[in-house]
Amino acid sequence: MIELRLVFGAVLAIAMISAAIMAIWPGRSRAIAILAAGAVSLFASIMFLLLAAPDVAMTEAAIGSGLTTFLFFFVLGRVRGRKDD
Amino acid sequence: MTKRLIALLLLLGLGTIFADLIRGFTPDPALNMSAQFYAARTVVDTGAANIVTAIIVTFRGLDTLGEVTVLFLTAAIVALVLGGNVSGVKPRNWPVGELLQTGTKLLVPLIVLFGAYVFINGHLTPGGGFQGGAILASAVLLLLLANPARRFGHQLISRVEAVSGLFYVGIGVLGLVLAGGFLDNRILPLGEFGSILSAGAIPLIYALIGLKVGAEFSSIMASLSESEDK
Numbered sequence: 001m002i003e004l005r006l007v008f009g010a011v012l013a014i015a016m017i018s019a020a021i022m023a024i025w026p027g028r029s030r031a032i033a034i035l036a037a038g039a040v041s042l043f044a045s046i047m048f049l050l051l052a053a054p055d056v057a058m059t060e061a062a063i064g065s066g067l068t069t070f071l072f073f074f075v076l077g078r079v080r081g082r083k084d085d
Numbered sequence: 086m087t088k089r090l091i092a093l094l095l096l097l098g099l100g101t102i103f104a105d106l107i108r109g110f111t112p113d114p115a116l117n118m119s120a121q122f123y124a125a126r127t128v129v130d131t132g133a134a135n136i137v138t139a140i141i142v143t144f145r146g147l148d149t150l151g152e153v154t155v156l157f158l159t160a161a162i163v164a165l166v167l168g169g170n171v172s173g174v175k176p177r178n179w180p181v182g183e184l185l186q187t188g189t190k191l192l193v194p195l196i197v198l199f200g201a202y203v204f205i206n207g208h209l210t211p212g213g214g215f216q217g218g219a220i221l222a223s224a225v226l227l228l229l230l231a232n233p234a235r236r237f238g239h240q241l242i243s244r245v246e247a248v249s250g251l252f253y254v255g256i257g258v259l260g261l262v263l264a265g266g267f268l269d270n271r272i273l274p275l276g277e278f279g280s281i282l283s284a285g286a287i288p289l290i291y292a293l294i295g296l297k298v299g300a301e302f303s304s305i306m307a308s309l310s311e312s313e314d315k
Contacts, residue, residue, distance in 0.1 A: 054211035055135075062216060062220055062223060063219050066223050067219065070306070074310070
């Protein structure tokens with residue numbers, strides 16, 4: 001049981017780090033960067049669940065990966081099309 | 086180039102700090118002093134099955150009031166900066182898929198119901214006012230995505246927000262008068278452990294926090310969405 005949790009945690013950590021690298025990789029479009037940042041949050045919330053903190057996991061899933069991603073997209077939509085973008 | 090190098094160095098430094106933290110970590114063999122106190126006193130003092138909720142709402146109730154106030158300030162500042170919408174400007178519309186529109190009709194009532202479930206059951210199961218409020222706000226977000234031209238009544242949102250905030254502080258003051266201190270949950274009978282009407286005022290306080298947080302997030306998103314009209 002402990003082993004399984006360790007393996008799952010390691011897989012989650014690798015997924016989280018690769019999503020984070022994807023978010024900051026130079027030369028990618030901003031939309032992909034925002035989505036990757038949302039994915040980091042989503043993996044983090046599963047990680048919190050694994051670490052027995054369901055309250056934090058719910059907050060992270062709702063605010064970190066839901067509302068924040070939407071907020072970034074909104075701002076992206078507003079700054080897009082300006083010359084100094 | 087220099088900028089990237091500085092960022093890389095900063096990241097490396099941060100990584101070293103975290104690596105040190107992980108290497109120096111040894112799990113405690115037993116609960117520490119304050120954890121022991123909460124584990125032993127929560128059920129006796131508050132009657133809540135969820136210790137996290139008991140700490141957030143009762144033992145550290147003042148901190149929660151502060152957090153809600155910070156969120157309120159954020160919503161107020163967003164409304165101040167983005168508000169004052171010029172009427173008569175046609176809202177920009179983007180094409181919305183059939184799937185999203187139909188899905189929204191189906192999902193919004195369920196999401197609202199789930200949000201209410203999460204904050205009403207905050208003293209029994211994981212979750213609570215902040216999580217439930219955020220879920221309520223995600224229903225508003227879905228409505229906005231399905232119909233970007235939709236307008237919400239700011240009057241209603243700010244009234245819900247103001248009334249729940251007022252009642253929250255009022256319950257806190259009642260605790261000062263009737264029970265042991267500010268935001269003490271024992272102004273109502275503790276009830277049977279594990280039932281929905283138990284843990285004194287915690288379900289009431291969490292329902293108010295849920296409404297307040299949901300209204301604040303909704304107001305932020307409505308302001309943002311309307312600011313596109315200009």
